[in-house]
Amino acid sequence: MKSVFFRTTFLVILITAASTAAFSVNPYRASNLDVIPDSVEYAIVANHFTVEGTLDIKIDGKSYPSRYPPWFSILFLSPSFFIFGNDIGNAIYPITFWGIAGVLIAFLIGRLISGNFGGILSSLALIALPLYREHTKVIMTKIPCTALTLIACYLYLRLRTNHFSKTVILGLAGIIGALTVAIRPVSVGVLLSFLLGCYLSRQNINRFAKYILFLFPSVVILSLNLIYNNITFGAPFRNGYNFWCSVPFDYSSLCFSTNYL
Secondary structure, eight states, rough: HHHHHHHHHHHHHHHHHHHHHOOOOOOHTTTOSSSSTTTHHHHHHHHHHHSSOOOOOOOEEEEEEESSSSSIIIIHHHHHHHHOOOOOGGGGHHHHHHHHHHHHHHHHHHHHHHHHHHHHHHHHHHOHHHHHHHHHTTTHHHHHHHHHHHHHHHHHHHHHHEEEEEEHHHHHHHHHHHHHHHHHHHHHHHHHHHHHHHHHHHHHHHHHHHHHHHHHHHHHHHHHHHHHHHHHHTTOOOOOHHOOHHHHOOOOHHSSSSSGG
């Protein structure tokens, strides 16, 4: 038993070292904020939140709201400024961290399916993926979102076994799902498999309780987002896209039309 533990620990250390070497980027290089305007807005809002306690960007000395909700900047990037200082390039550290975390979760998923060999293949495949490596170099939501999605996949696999409390796993999955949707709303699909699992549950009496447990974090995030929109843009269902890109986002017929098909 001890030999299995030490072997797994050794593999985790090796995988962490390999992914760190593959993903690390100098903060000075990252401070170029190559993806414009996304990286600029994410990093600047996080920096202003840390230094000034505001959620804005400044242009010609005037304060403006970001196009994006502030949750990625607050929850994922701002801790880096608290820890490493206010240099704008320090926002790359959380991206590196989540890039490594994603590889380790891929190892756990592969190991759960087919042992250490499967874990090694899974983690190396993710490290070798050019698009994954590319996005670990820029301050964007894609890598944290991918890592959170992999965590959700791992929790779903655990939910299908009896090794852990299903209530605890469902609660954790609700938090992970809410965080994923908070930083990248199109990731709402992460929630669907768990909702389907709740629906197919044989324990009909507890099904409603499972829905509440799983969806509560997402409801909290959605409520906070509506409050933020109301305070910042004057209405719960207006957002930064309406503010900065009123055409087409203020006109539903321009956003959604069968003509686009």
